[in-house]
Amino acid sequence: MEATLTSLLMGFSAAAVPENLFYAFIGCITGTIVGVIPGIGPLVGISVLLPATYGLSVTQALVVLAGVYYGAMYGGAITSILLKIPGDAAAIVTCIDGNAMARNGRPGVALATAALSSFTGGTISIIGLMLLAPPLARLALKFGPAEYFSLIFCGLIILSYMTGGSFLKSFSMILVGLILGLVSIDHMTGYYRMTFGIVHFGDGLDIVAVAVGMFGICEILSSAGQHHSEKVIVPKLRELFPTGKDIRQAAPAIGRGNLIGFFIGIIPGAAHIISTFVAYSVERKLAKDPSRFGKGAIEGIAAPESANNSASISSFIPMLALGIPTGPIPAILLAAIMIQGIKPGPMFITEQALTFWTLIASMFIGNLILLTLNMPLVSIFVNLLRIPYHILYPAILVFCVIGCYGPKASYINVIVMAVMGIFSYVLRKLEFEAAPVILGLLLSPLLEFNFRQGLALSNGSFAIFVERPLSLFFLCCAALLIIMSIRGYYKKRNQEQQPVLQEESV
């Protein structure tokens, strides 16, 4: 413990010089701006600043890149809360309660909660990373294809509880998302699958186009034209910050979201996005009064924001402990380290102790700067809501189009965005939720790939999914949840029939 603290102090002394603080600041600002724009995520921000970091030292480069990453995580929450349009896929869940709270006249509280939750989640996660990186990485390795499949399947069942409507309706939406995720070149064999001859679909439906379409376009479709003589939300100064009661309500949610994000982040794949969905579902299931969710429950903002910052940090663990990056952003960091002549790999933490601890320290600093940057800016951001909607929505449309076209230079993406917007609009009218579709889309390739790999590994035997203990555990959890929901349905039906019977007997 002492050795850890001394190493950490060493890292801080290297990281916390004024120059580095300045670079962290630049990183955070770029990240926030980039995160705010729908469809443009941290990768773009990092790509923009990366060339500028070549001339910098390792510490400075890491500090900038870390700042961009967290900045983007928070930036996405800003548009989610104020406009119900996700800045990136990780901010989708924040749209639900975040925007509801904003409409209730408390946008400042929502923004501040998001900032605080992100900071807390991130900080605690960094401590976790510091202390637990190598053993956790080894644990992550124990997850083979069968375990991943069962974990994701169980996760999907949990997530069917995430919306207030019936389990069956949410599950159906997840299925639709899974089916949409089938559109691509098959990853294992190379056949074109359900692409209808459109070459662009070889890569699969772009998650950004679908998310921006289902949330952004759908939102302006529903709201445009209804707002003419409207009461623009004018926030009052004293309502800009959370009260003690708010904080007390949010604190446990932050803690739970943190834990969920931390563990899910280690899994390769779109971990920080998935962690937001799971954190939200868990809060909703555990709440004493679930009907508050969807109407501005503070836990609905605190948990996902805490989870996604937490997951972004723990996603570095396999990269730092083993030299194996789990996603494009850890890979960029890995390359940034490599180009400075430092060997990544299992020996990194021990041999390159100074760099490791400087990285840790710069993560703390980045998080802190983000918080201090954004809290005062809350009052500026909320003024965005003062812009009359009839001016705002065409601007939003422009940014959505750019966000979908830009990264891949694909006009097909813009069409996908429009189509998904219509689809989401119809879903809304039919009283279905859109969020589970995105989740299904994200998880479909993972679910299928691990399923087929598991079967390849077991040479055709389905028993592998129940033979391996972790896998069996997750499948049992899933089975339990399904049984619970069926029981719940019958109980509700009986309750509804009881008063009828009583009336008849009178």
Added chain:
Amino acid sequence: MAIDRLSGFVLIVIGALVICNIFVLPFGSPHRPGPAFFPVILGCAAILAGLGLVATGGKSKKISEINWGISKHTVSILGGCLFAAIFMEIIGYRLTMLIMLAFFFLYLEKMNRILALLLTVALSLGSYVIFVDGLKLYLPKGPWGF
């Protein structure tokens, strides 16, 4: 008809379509599942879920009670997206946006002429500057270099 029932039927149709569409691909065997394996499972799951919705959906709202809310705004927004998608690569980003925004601000929202023009130009050209010169993204130029 109750909307949940309708949704259930649609889901069954989706499941059936997936299965029919995918059967041209090899199904494979359990020890090496082919590209059609998982889609067939999903298709069957969709059909089952659809049946579940049809069975339990009797008490939901009726279709006739839905307020579709289709206004000239909804049509314009969708039209705008499609217009942008198709024409951006033909006449360039800036020109497309100028036309699209002019439509929205001047015609649809009937705003004050000067303000509308200012906004149109500022958003179209400004967004190009931010994204292409600032963020180094790619937005297409038209045949005249604009």
Added chain:
Amino acid sequence: MKTRSCIHVLAVALFTVTLFALPGVGAAADYPSRSIEIVVPYPPGGVVDLIARPFAMELNKVLNVPVPVMNKPGAAGAIGAKAVASAKPDGHTILINLGSMPTIPEVDTLFGRPRVYDMKDFYPLARLTSEPMFLIVKKDAPWKTFEEFVKDAKANPKKYKYASSGLYTPLHLCAELVTHTIGTEFIHMPTGGGAPAMNALLGGHVDFLIAANWSYPHLLSGDARALAVTSVKRSKVFPDIPTMKECGLNIEFYQWVGLFIHSKTPKEVLEKLRAAITTVTQSKAFHDALMNIGSPMEFLDADSFAAFMKEDFERNMAVVNMIGKLE
């Protein structure tokens, strides 16, 4: 009052924007005019990815535009290759891929399905590295030498498992070559790329792996051991590992990483790019980065690369034909 302040703000914004926009109109279409994207058709962390990133950084220094690296994994590199073949042929999208690149379309034909991409869609820009493969096992595996492994494998067909980066990728082809030469059977688990395959080995889900030098951080740390190497001469980096030929198996296999671009790219752009790439390969930073992952530079420029690829292709097709159709 609201409207007036809006106009005020917008007027200022418009003025500022116009200042920037004017020089931009009619800007010269010089190469490179925007960021150059490098497509890695495998998940992050594998050899292709680890070579692509330092390369991108150096190319950025030479050409002065951002060079982002995009991972587009799947289908043994076909998805990423297709993405580059469908991109605009203006020199701003480069593919970096493995030696399996020419064989994958042949595999498509073997299966009677439409080719995802064809080699004639591409122009070979340069070969960056070329290295032999190692047979790697976990540190607590029961075999101490390659001969022990061969004997055990022969005696227990279908008992041992290996992971690869996908069907018909170099890791798979080489493993199949070993399988056939030994005369036994293994269970094959395809993954999305080199990094997941290494994860599978380290997690104990498979028994061995055929991988190239880039696995060398794990070899150095002792988490994994190499039993044999597939080159003719022993590796300079690991001189104690015997070659497979020394152990009695007539196997020779190399994996290379090369750069490709759309075949319709204009000639002037190609020349500029080739010159830039040559400059990058001469940079010390790039050399060091490659040495850090254990893949020393073996640069071949476009024409020599094309000739080398042809010869290597014949070698690989021999293996593919030997394996035949594997689902």
